[in-house]
Amino acid sequence: MAAPIPNGDPVAEKAPPSGRRRPIAVAIVLLLGIAGLVAGSCLIGGNWLPPAGVFGILLHEITHGALGAACGGVAPSSAVCTVWTEVVWDARMPTILVAILCGAALALSGGTLQGTFRNPLCDPFLLGLSSGAAMGTSVLFTFQIAVADQATLAPGLIVYAAARRTMRTPEALVLTGVALSALFSAVLAIFLFLNPSGSIQVSFWLLGNLQGETWDRVGILAAVLLVAGSVLAVYGRELNVLQLGPEVAESVGVGAQRTTRRLVLLSTVITAVAVAFTGVIGFVGLVSPHVIRLLVGPDYRRVLPLAALFGGFFLLGASDLAQEILPQVFLPVGIPTSIAGVPFFLYLLYRRRPGAV
Numbered sequence: 431m432a433a434p435i436p437n438g439d440p441v442a443e444k445a446p447p448s449g450r451r452r453p454i455a456v457a458i459v460l461l462l463g464i465a466g467l468v469a470g471s472c473l474i475g476g477n478w479l480p481p482a483g484v485f486g487i488l489l490h491e492i493t494h495g496a497l498g499a500a501c502g503g504v505a506p507s508s509a510v511c512t513v514w515t516e517v518v519w520d521a522r523m524p525t526i527l528v529a530i531l532c533g534a535a536l537a538l539s540g541g542t543l544q545g546t547f548r549n550p551l552c553d554p555f556l557l558g559l560s561s562g563a564a565m566g567t568s569v570l571f572t573f574q575i576a577v578a579d580q581a582t583l584a585p586g587l588i589v590y591a592a593a594r595r596t597m598r599t600p601e602a603l604v605l606t607g608v609a610l611s612a613l614f615s616a617v618l619a620i621f622l623f624l625n626p627s628g629s630i631q632v633s634f635w636l637l638g639n640l641q642g643e644t645w646d647r648v649g650i651l652a653a654v655l656l657v658a659g660s661v662l663a664v665y666g667r668e669l670n671v672l673q674l675g676p677e678v679a680e681s682v683g684v685g686a687q688r689t690t691r692r693l694v695l696l697s698t699v700i701t702a703v704a705v706a707f708t709g710v711i712g713f714v715g716l717v718s719p720h721v722i723r724l725l726v727g728p729d730y731r732r733v734l735p736l737a738a739l740f741g742g743f744f745l746l747g748a749s750d751l752a753q754e755i756l757p758q759v760f761l762p763v764g765i766p767t768s769i770a771g772v773p774f775f776l777y778l779l780y781r782r783r784p785g786a787v
Contacts, residue, residue, distance in 0.1 A: 452726070453726045453732045456725050456726055456736055457736060460739040460740055464530060464739065464743050467743065467746045467747055467750065468526055468530075470750065471522065471526045471749070471750050472484050472518050472523065472526070474522075474750055474753050475521075475753075477517060479514055479518065480502075480504050482502040482504045483501040483502045483504045483511075483514055484502075484514075485502060486499055486504070487501055487502070487515050487518045488519075488523075491515070500515065501514055501515070524643040524644050524645050524647065524648050525643040525749075526746060526749075527643075527648045527652075528640060528643040528707060529742070529745050529746040530742035530743075530745070531652055531655055531704075532640075532651065532704045532708045532711070532745060533714050533742040533743070533744055533745025534655060534739065534742040535651065535654070535655050535703065535741075536554050536704055536711065536715035536718075536741055536745070537714055537715055537719065537737040537738050537742075537744075538655070538658075538659055538662060538697075538734055538741070539700045539701045539704075540552065540714070540715025540716055540718060540741075541715075541718070541719035541722075541730070541734050542665075542669070542697045542734065543557075543693075543694075543697050543715075545669040545670075545672060545693075545730050545733075546672065546689075547603065548672065548673055549604070550720065551716070551779075552716075553712070553715045553716040554697065554700075555701070555710065555712075556607055557606075557607035557611075557694070557698065558607045558610035558611035559701050559705060561614035561615045561618065562610070562611075565614045565615075565618045565621065588610060603690075603694070618632075634762060635709040636709060636710045636764070637709065637710070637762030638708055638709045638710065638711035638762045638764035638765075638767070639708060639709045639762060639763070640708055640749050640763050641760065650703065651703060651707065654703045655700065655738075658700050659700075661696060662696055662697075663731070663735060665689065665693060666729070666730040666731030666733075666734055667730075667731060669693070670728075670729060670730050670731070671684045672686060672689065701715075708763075709764070711763060711767055712767060712768055713770070713771025713772070713774075713775065714741050714744055714748075714767055714771070715741070716771065716775060717770075717771050717775065718738075718740045718741040718744060719733055719734075719737045720774075720778050721737075721740055721774075722736045722737045722740055744767070744770075745767065748767045748770065749763045752766050
């Protein structure tokens with residue numbers, strides 16, 4: 431851990447007080463929005479279920495039977511209630527929670543990398559993680575060898591090794607990720623050439639897949655996000671100081687190189703776990719930190735946790751929209767995130783003041 435920063439937090443201190451910067455209010459609104467989306471998402475699916483029955487199941491399962499009657503007392507029989515419970519709690523709820531956790535992970539990783547590299551256009555796939563994951567998936571479809579999660583980790587670990595070996599500038603680390611992305615894309619093209627039928631599966635996976643999630647995946651995502659997210663929250667102050675440049679950071683006791691490699695490693699792990707379960711979902715990690723900075727200011731001690739909440743809200747809303755646009759066709763969740771994210775990205779790109787982050 432870096433040494434304490436004298437004279438407070440320079441980034442936090444220079445931010446002028448404003449009526450729009452109320453992080454507690456923003457957090458409450460986001461939590462209420464997520465809760466509302468969870469309730470509404472349980473009603474979305476191929477089989478219509480009565481709202482009273484769905485809410486009864488949720489209340490009954492969340493409280494382990496302490497509150498509420500199973501199925502809200504509207505099921506015609508216990509057998510029907512059992513089927514409804516399996517649909518809502520065992521089929522729909524894990525997918526909903528994975529969407530929230532994956533969105534939070536991507537947003538947290540994106541916000542961390544934007545602060546680490548002092549580049550507002552960074553996203554979780556900056557270091558070649560998406561192309562590495564795509565290559566791993568193509569190996570799975572071509573040779574039936576499950577290496578998607580290892581291939582997702584590989585680019586970030588190589589960049590981490592570059593950062594650890596010697597002092598590297600953010601530009602050098604980003605270019606390392608770009609080079610690795612090109613390499614993995616070339617290997618991916620070779621695998622798809624060997625197995626043309628796998629191109630459809632890989633292309634579908636690259637657009638994001640939130641179907642068939644399980645409670646085991648929920649537990650793994652929640653554990654990784656809790657541990658890594660808690661560590662990243664501790665580095666909020668160091669991220670603030672890094673915005674002033676590595677020389678200034680070193681002068682006030684923040685090891686720029688050490689902090690950079692730790693943040694890169696944590697961001698890589700979070701992104702790799704999310705991508706291994708859901709595929710590559712774009713714009714969540716790019717847009718979410720920007721929205722939060724517009725609402726609460728540039729202090730990363732506030733940006734990171736609130737961006738995680740917004741990322742979960744954003745991805746769950748996109749998942750619901752993907753199911754409602756074409757109810758009879760499975761639409762990958764990456765399509766609505768891109769439709770919503772591209773205009774906002776362009777808006778941020780052209781309204782951003784020079785030097786703003």
